[in-house]
Amino acid sequence: MAAESNLTCRSFGAPGAPRLVVLIGVGISMAVDPLPAVTAGRDIRVLAVGVDGAAIDEPGAHGGETPAESTAATLADRIREELDDAVATAGLVAYRAAGDVALRVTALLGDSIDRLVLVAVPAPAAPLDQQELGRTIEPIIAKTLIMNGQRDPDAAAADARWYKEHIRSARVEMIPGHGQLALPDVWDRALSHAAPGTKGR
Numbered sequence: 001m002a003a004e005s006n007l008t009c010r011s012f013g014a015p016g017a018p019r020l021v022v023l024i025g026v027g028i029s030m031a032v033d034p035l036p037a038v039t040a041g042r043d044i045r046v047l048a049v050g051v052d053g054a055a056i057d058e059p060g061a062h063g064g065e066t067p068a069e070s071t072a073a074t075l076a077d078r079i080r081e082e083l084d085d086a087v088a089t090a091g092l093v094a095y096r097a098a099g100d101v102a103l104r105v106t107a108l109l110g111d112s113i114d115r116l117v118l119v120a121v122p123a124p125a126a127p128l129d130q131q132e133l134g135r136t137i138e139p140i141i142a143k144t145l146i147m148n149g150q151r152d153p154d155a156a157a158a159d160a161r162w163y164k165e166h167i168r169s170a171r172v173e174m175i176p177g178h179g180q181l182a183l184p185d186v187w188d189r190a191l192s193h194a195a196p197g198t199k200g201r
Contacts, residue, residue: 006052006071009078012036013045019195020082021046024075024102025095025183026053035187042191042198047082049075051098072104079105083112091115091194092142095183096155097122103137116142116167117190120155120181123162134166144170145193149181 010031013021021044023030030050033039039046056068065073083090092113094102099121106113124130144167148160160172173189175181183190192199 006056006067007075007078008050008052010048011045012048013039014043015045017043017045017198018088019044019198020079020088020090021191021194022079022082022090022092022105023048023095024051024092024098024105025049026051026097030095030098034184038188038191041200042195044191044195044198047079049078049098051075051101053097056101068101069104072101072108075101076105076108079109080112088112089114091117091191093117093119093190093194094121095119100124100133103133103140106140106142107136110139111141113142115194115196116140116144117194118144118146118163119183119186119190120148120152121146121159121163122155123159130162137163137166140167141169143193145190146170146172147175147181147186147189148172149177149179150174151178152181154180 008028008031012033023046028050031048051071056071089112092102092106099118106116124133146160146163148155164170164172
C-alpha cells in the first residue's frame, strides 16, 4: 500500500490484466478490495485510492488551486502511469464524498476514461458549488452509470437526477434499501459497467 500526498493507493486483481479499473473513495479503508470473490471473477487490475477527506474539503487560496483540484491532478498523473499504452482506457468507480475528486479526474483524463460509475455520490449542496462542478463535468464523455439508494439519506433520487442532467451519457439505477448504500452491495454491478466483457475469463 503506497501513500502519496493526500492519497493512499493499493493495487489488486489480476496483475498484467489489460483492463484497469480505478476505485476512488474517502479514507484509507477505501484502498481495500470491496468484495474479493467478485473481483477475482474478472480479468481486471484495480487501482484502489483512498482520498484524505479533510484535505480535499479545505478551501483553496484566493484565486489558487483548491486541494480537491490538486489531488485530482496528482491522481490523473498516477492513472496515466498505470495505462501502459497510449490508447488504453480505464473504468472509474467513485464512492460517496470522493465523487468530486473522481469527477475532476475523469474530466482531466478525457477519453482515457471510457466508463464511469457513481455510487451514492451526493450532489453539491451550495448553488455556487453546483455551478462550478457542473461546468467541470460538462465535457465528460464516459458512458456513466449512477447508482444511488432509494432511501439513502446522503445520496438518493434528487442527487442522481442532478448528475444525470450534467453528464451527457448517464443513466440512473436506484437501489432498494432503507439506509446508506454500501459499495460491496453493488460492486459486481459496478464492475459489469466499468469493465464489460471481463467476467469469467
